[in-house]
Amino acid sequence: METGSAIAFWILAAITVGSALGVVLVRNLFRAALLLILSFVGIAGLYITLSADFLAAVQILIYAGAIAILVIFAIMLTSDAASGDPFGRFRVPALLVAGLVVITLAFVILNTDWPQAAEAPFESPTLAIADALFNKFVLPFEVASVLLLAALIGAFVMARER
Amino acid sequence: MTVGLEHYLLLSAALFAIGLYGAMTKSNGVAILMGIEIMLNAVNLTVVAFYRFATPTIATGLVFALFIMTVAAAEAALGLAILIAVYRNRDSINVEEVDSMKW
Numbered sequence: 001m002e003t004g005s006a007i008a009f010w011i012l013a014a015i016t017v018g019s020a021l022g023v024v025l026v027r028n029l030f031r032a033a034l035l036l037i038l039s040f041v042g043i044a045g046l047y048i049t050l051s052a053d054f055l056a057a058v059q060i061l062i063y064a065g066a067i068a069i070l071v072i073f074a075i076m077l078t079s080d081a082a083s084g085d086p087f088g089r090f091r092v093p094a095l096l097v098a099g100l101v102v103i104t105l106a107f108v109i110l111n112t113d114w115p116q117a118a119e120a121p122f123e124s125p126t127l128a129i130a131d132a133l134f135n136k137f138v139l140p141f142e143v144a145s146v147l148l149l150a151a152l153i154g155a156f157v158m159a160r161e162r
Numbered sequence: 163m164t165v166g167l168e169h170y171l172l173l174s175a176a177l178f179a180i181g182l183y184g185a186m187t188k189s190n191g192v193a194i195l196m197g198i199e200i201m202l203n204a205v206n207l208t209v210v211a212f213y214r215f216a217t218p219t220i221a222t223g224l225v226f227a228l229f230i231m232t233v234a235a236a237e238a239a240l241g242l243a244i245l246i247a248v249y250r251n252r253d254s255i256n257v258e259e260v261d262s263m264k265w
Binding site: 005006009010013016017020021023024029032033036039040043046047049050051052054055058059062063066067070071073074075077078090091093094095097098099101102105106109110114115116117119120121122125128129131132133136137140144147148150151152154155156158159 | 164165166167168169170171172173175176177178179180181182183184186187188190192193195196197199200203206207210211213214215216217218219221222224225227228229231232233234235236237238239240242243244245246247249255
């Protein structure tokens, strides 16, 4: 990858990791939700550096545009409850487990000889996704539609006034 | 220096660990859901990185990432609906207080 992509990767990686750390460490829950939006946008930028432009647009639309708004709605509707205390009881064991996970993953990542292909990615990832989604993956596509319908009905039933 | 597959994979591993820490430590239900969303994003990044560096001519990775996003959206919507219903009944979404099904 050229230098421009490398610089973009490091900047976006710093933004994403920094805002993810902010989400889990900040005391105010609303500020944590805003930092979550920032980390979603950072991930969308990383998708662009990986030549997945359709996924970047979908990430912004769905994650930053719908899920983050849902989270903010839920925070506002449950705001009488005490804000999430970042220093809970399981702080040290959770830190140990998370550290163990990242050390194990880093060990596996750095010691595996990954098969890398030198071909260029798709000229138009959107066309490739559409071709795969409606020819090879049409059954998971339909099942995902049923899943979304079930989630829609379920959320409606769960959240309505009795 | 060139940015390769390992860089993206290490970044996803770090994001996954951060989300895991958030999901395990917080006592507010919405904060736990935020940690879960960070973990799902880290996995998505892993899948797309593998698509880009290992199989750039096969679109399976991209479709897989799209389906993960779909399931994450459905799960977030339902989880938040359940949390709102719990809050309406018990006036608290502190997960340490919602324990009437524990033995």
